[in-house]
Amino acid sequence: MKKKTEEMTIIALLASLIAVTGAFKIPLGIPGAEFQLSAPIAVAIAAVFGFRRYIIAGVLASAVMLLLGVHNLLNVEISMVFRLVAGGIVALFGTSIPVLALAGPVGSAAARWVLSLTLGVSTVPLLLAALPGMVFTAITVWPLVKVMRRAKGGAVAYVKRASL
Secondary structure, eight states, X not given: XXXXXXXXXXHHHHHXXXXXXXXXXXXXXXXXXXXXXXXXXXXXXXXXHOHHHHHHHHHHHHHHXXXXXXXXXXXXXXXXXXXXXXXXXXXXXOSOHHHXXXXXHHHHHHHHHHHHHHHTOOHHXXXXXXXXXXXXXXXXXXXXXXXXXXXXXXXXXXXXXXXX
């Protein structure tokens, strides 16, 4: 029972972190195409906590944001494509710096491609508009991974001390 409670708590905290940071967006001029500042945090979560926890937390975050009216269906589509691609890359290729630096931009590019198919517009302007966010994600993901690993280690140590 204790493990299930711990797992639910971790996923809820990760979902809230994704939701809060996902509410901050860099506008790009096309509805649903804005860049969410949660992208580097999302990749870091996938690296530190694993794909399963990341995808569950991401789905919960998208559902909450959709219900609150912060996201529309295009935002959810972009987020889910990003999560599957970026999280999948981390799950398949590991957590080395080059993999983490590329996972976010590749996930963003895939999400923009799917958005272009949905809207019937060219992919190039969407990719060009997302380029600053992709660079931001590639640069900031490694420091975020280090911070999350330290926080996770501290939380585990605290739980062990509390259970003694």
